[in-house]
Amino acid sequence: MFRTALRNVLAHKGRLLMTALAVMLGTAFVAGTMVFSDTLGQAMKNSYSKSYSDVSVLVSDRDAGAGASPRQKSERSTARLDEATVKQIAALPGAEQARGVVSGFTAVADRKGNLIGESWSAKGGNYVPDGSGKDSRYPMADGRGPQKAGEIALDKETARKGGYQVGDTVRIASNGPAVDARLTGVFTTDDPEVSSGSTLTLLDTASAQKFLLTPGQYSSISVKAKPGTSESALLSEVEAKLPSGDRFRTETGRQLTDEQTKMIAEGTGSMKTMLLVFAAISLFVGIFIIANTFTMLIAQRTKELALLRAVGASRRQVTDSVLVEALLIGATASVAGLVAGVGIGAGMQALIRALTPSMPTGPLVIAPVTIVVAVVVGILVTVLSAVLPAIRASRIAPVAAMSSGDQPATQKSLLIRNIIGSLIAAGGLALIAVGASTGNSDGRMPVALGAGLALIGIFILLPLLSRPVIALVGPLLAKLAGTPGKLARQNAVRNPRRTAATAAALTIGLTLVSALTVLGASIGGAVDRAVTSAMKADFNVTMANGRDMSPELVSQITKAPGVAAASPRLQSYLRIDDSFTSVDGFDADSFDQLVRPTMTGGSASVLKQGQVLVDSAIAKKSNLSAGSTVKVSYPDDRTGTLTVGGVFEKSEMISGVIMANAEVAKHDPNPSVNDILVKGTDGASSTVKQSIKDATGNNPVIDVKTKQDMRDEFSKMITFALNMMYGLLAMSVLVAILGVINTLAMSVFERKREIGMLRAIGLDRGGIKRMVRLESVVISLFGAAIGVLLGCFMAWAVNGTLESSIAGLTTVIPYGKMLVFLALAGLVGLVAAIWPARRASRLDILASIKTD
Structure with missing residues (x-):
């Protein structure tokens, strides 16, 4: 055998x-x-x-720099890493060397004022020369290291991208205003982040501290152990010198390497x-x-x-x-x-x-x-x-x-198959409906399980569905292609199992593609509506690196020519009913010109009276309405009572609580400045946009976006994600095409005698080709249509589980794209039939008729 x-x-x-x-x-x-x-x-x-490789112990300050996470007043510590700390650690018995490190975000502009590299990978640090005036970590390829304020050194690749040479003036920026500095040196380094594309700007230690932290402060201290001293022993010595608490984090070089590897x-x-x-x-x-x-x-x-x-x-x-x-x-x-x-x-x-x-x-x-x-x-x-x-x-x-x-399959076997498929599909659809009705993440597991069962059930039922669905296009095929069209329809439904198995491959691909497309359109539509409805301002000014903006930038933008109204958005938090709630602070006088919340009760003008606005989700959870009072805890640990002046519909663009900036500042002296909303005297004109950029000193980190810019940016993200998914699904679609080719080719071999008889009674080679091609198109469109319907249904169910996370989310079906998918499926059927149709048309009539 x-x-x-x-x-x-x-x-x-x-x-x-x-x-x-x-x-x-x-x-x-x-x-x-x-x-x-x-x-x-x-x-x-x-x-x-x-x-x-040269670090035995690293001491890091969690609260150093603009990227530090905010802490409550009771958790804050006045201790910091400074030169005295460096000297204390360097004097430890097991320490050979201690180096104070300053690090933080530092953007570099090219000669056109554009940011070099990506904002998330732009770094700055301090140059620490030894007795010879050189820093062994950053050997200079040209020039020298920075020695005083106004001087910087760049890594070799960044200097090349910017077209800079030693002696040139370079514009750099952190989270504050941009400044000009003279390039004194170009260095090389084995820092993997730099070799992977990050930009690195070095300043002298005092300038780096002032520019990135505060004068005299280090973000970390790197310690090297003496020969014979283990990292763990040195770690114990270092920890003994640090204040108690969790502000300072200590790790050995081995721990850091293991974390990185992980x-x-x-x-x-x-x-x-x-x-x-x-x-x-x-x-x-x-x-x-x-x-x-x-x-x-x-x-x-x-x-x-x-x-x-x-x-x-x-x-x-x-x-x-x-x-x-x-x-x-x-x-x-x-x-x-x-x-x-x-x-x-x-x-x-x-x-x-x-x-x-x-x-x-x-x-x-x-x-x-x-x-x-x-x-x-x-x-x-x-x-x-x-x-x-x-x-x-x-x-x-x-x-x-x-x-x-x-x-042929017996009627009994098909009946049993249809009963089993119906039960599985019904169970899956029921689970999907239950999960989608929850409106939150609790429904994701039922939807996922139901989707799997529904797909299996539909696949089992495809033979049953093939006959009535394909029968719908029978008259059209007969009208367009005559006898070859009638034969194509009959061939497609002759063996329902075979048709279903061939179409199922395309169904899988189209289900996933359609679901992703509908999800993308739905989420994009929700964000677009949020931007359009909630943002009345002409411009939204942010930092490209996502960090907080400095008060100096706020002042510069507010005074820029062409700015009619501006307000920084302060971000803080309140504790309501023992749960933390994010707060957005706006300037009360310009709020009505910049933000347009959809009010369901009360008025937005109450911000000028020190009252607050809450969204519908918080109002429902805490049983609040216009005129209600609520007890809160502030970031400074004080408690108080706030009056709710209005309730607005939940929006993705605004936090759950809105307060006047003056009220936020009373209880949070260092709130985060997330962005600045600006209203232009001439609307969203390019003149006002450039005026805002000029006011910030053409800072390469500042992003000035109109509402349309925000829509386009999000649309690009959605499009990129969808294109990546489409590319990954292309392999499965290709395999599905091979399945159509395979089925048709084998079907032609199986129907040699039939094709020979058709040729003998007068059907020409063109008619045979049309018959095979139309059969392929019908099967492909059948599988694609089922896939598109399933995909839209699955996307609707997933949207149901996202309603609590994305305000205003509704299912948007891009009918144009769905029709394109169906048209492409038909084209796939035509392409897949080229070889089988040609082979069928070239069969010898007599040899085919006598095939046994």
Whole structure:
């Protein structure tokens, strides 16, 4: 039987080609993902291994810098890391050297005033020369290190990008106004963050402290142990010198390296998981192709298998022979997929390197687990997909050797299938409805479980759905294509199981694509409405790095020519009913010109009277309304009573409580300044926009956005995310196309006699081609239509679980895009039918008629 299975594989290698290709693509995706992730992770580990090579213990100040998290007054400490602390630690018995480190966000502008690099990776630090006047951590490639205020040094790559040379004037900025400095040196460094694309600006220590922290303050202290002193022993000595409390964090070099390694592993692991999910989708689509292929092969070999049974082969032997065929195909395709996956991994690495030249790279990592997983997964998917066809093959009676042709499914088996599918689909839809009705995250698990069950149920019911759905387009096909159209419709519904298995592959892809598209449109619409309805200002001014704005910037923007009204948005918090609630503070006099909350009770003008506005969610939770009073705790630990002057609809653009800035400042002397809202005398004109930029000294970190800019920026994010998802789903769609080609090609072989008879009674080659093409288009559109409907329904259910998180979220169906998806599915059907249609039209009439 093994020899028989091997001969069958070799005899039908052409018909099994698409199946093997589907398995190969799926395993290649898996192997490529694992190779790329392992290679990138290893390269990053090797690069970042130098980060703490000269650090035995690092002391960090959690409250240092603009990025420090705010603490309540009772938790604040006046202690800080300064020069005295550095000297104390340096004098410890186990310390060889202690270095005070200043670090913080520092942006560098190019000659056009634009930010060099990304805002999140722009760093600044202090240059610490030794007795020779040099800092060993930053060897100079040109010039010297900064020695006084107004001087800076840049890393070599940043200087190159900006076109700067020693002696040039460079504009830099932190969270305050931009300043000009003279470039005194260009340095090199093995800092992995810099080599990965971050910009690094060095100042002398005093200037760095003033620019990034406060005079005399360090953000951390790096300590190196003496030979023979362990890191843990030095850590104990250092901790003994620090004040009690959690403001200062101490870690050994080993702990820092382990944390970094863990972060890299988690980051690459998350990426690997996401990619493997899409690889699994491709393999899942392949299951339908494999099962369909073996089902058709067995139908075509009914007489052959019956003869085997007649000459003594047992049912078990017939089953095993089919599974051995699947095993051989799976093993061959998996090995080929593994090889292709290594190529994909190398290609992905080259692509990332081309897009991000600073990304760490290294030799390809092909771990043993990658080889095992790729081969085992490919074989398992292939063999398991062939189990049901193999069982059907074993049930062929020996008497069937006297006949030929497909053995149709009995009405009983179809009835049982439809009952099971209906029950599963109904259960899944019920779970989805329950989850969507919750309106919050509690419904996500029922929706996810229900979606899985509904998909399985729909797949089981596809044969039942195929007949009525395809029948709807029958008259249209007959009208447009005449006899070939009628034949195409009849062929599409002749074997519902086959049609369903072929269409299911496209259904999966279109379900996911449609759901993502509807979710993107729905969330984008909610954000657009929030910006349009809540923001009355012409401009929103923020820091590109997302940090707080300095009071100096607020003053500069408010005084800019063309600014009619402006207000900083102060962010603080209150404790209401023992829970923290975020607060937005606005200037009470200009509030009505800048913000337009949708009021459901009271008036926004009460801010001038010291009253507050609360959103509908807080009002409902705490049973508040206009005129109510509520007891609160302030950030300075004092308590008080506030009067609610109005209630507004919850908005994503505004916090749950709105207060006047003057009231916020009474209880929080250092509130965060998130952004500044500006109303222009001439509206959102480019003149006013430039005036605001000029007022900040053309600060490269300042973003001045109109409402349309904010919409466009969010739209770009949504579009980028969708395009990435579409790209990852492209592999599964490609596998689905292979399934259509495979089914049509095998169907043509199966219907040789029928095609020969059609040719004999007058249907020309063009008619045969149209028949096969239309059959392919009908099957593709059937699968796509079911997928689009399912996707829209799934997106509606997911939106139901997001209503509490995204105010004003409603399901938006972009009908234009849905029609495009259907049109593309039809095009896929046409493309997939090119080869099978051509093959069918070229069949010899007499040879086809006498086919047995």
